[in-house]
Amino acid sequence: MDLYIPQIDEVGGYSMCSEPSKFDKDGVLDLAIKYSTWAPAHWIHTKASVNDELQFRFGGDYHYPHNTINAKEPHRLVLIAGGVGINPLISMALHASDIGLPVETHLLYSAKTEEELIFKNELDALTQRDSGFHVQYRVTNSEARIGVNDLEGFLSTDKPTYFYICGPAAMVKDVNASLLQRGVTKEKIFYELWT
Incomplete structure (x- = not known):
């Protein structure tokens, strides 16, 4: 997913580490972001606060089940x-x-x-x-x-x-x-x- 942080030009590219249904059910999305001096990660670790508003976008084809997998088949x-x-x-x-x-x-x-x-x-x-x-x-x-x-x-x-x-x-x-x-x-x- 792409994470857009106000006043930061770089877009953070992260993968969620929670099941998708957690977001659908509870509005919660878990990310594990390792500390870094890269602007998005650094902001998360040093400036992010409760109630900060961020924008994110889901996309890509790295997911399970992929559309080429018959997930109903064992x-x-x-x-x-x-x-x-x-x-x-x-x-x-x-x-x-x-x-x-x-x-x-x-x-x-x-x-x-x-x-x-x-x-x-x-x-x-x-x-x-x-x-x-x-x-x-x-x-x-x-x-x-x-x-x-x-x-x-x-x-x-x-x-x-x-x-x-x-x-x-x-x-x-x-x-x-x-x-x-x-x-x-x-x-x-x-x-x-x-x-």
């Missing part, structure tokens, strides 16, 4: 997150659980440190209340980042499998290339690449 959803790339993917996981689709969801989530695994408590709670949701954590300071070996179990399956990738550009490109090399068609891979 399928597997593999979400691959690196760092703050978790933001849109937690929204997708919550949405899949919230609307009760016949989906088995697997989240592979890596961060540099244990402390940077944001939403860990929420994700652990989701595994408790939704038997179709599974999460694996990886701390890259002490382990290798998510790679092809982590994906092998999702490549041959009895049901359609869709991959969503979000994180640092190198990770997204590597995971995408690995999936393509192993025969996953590009129509089953969705990613958000930051520039």
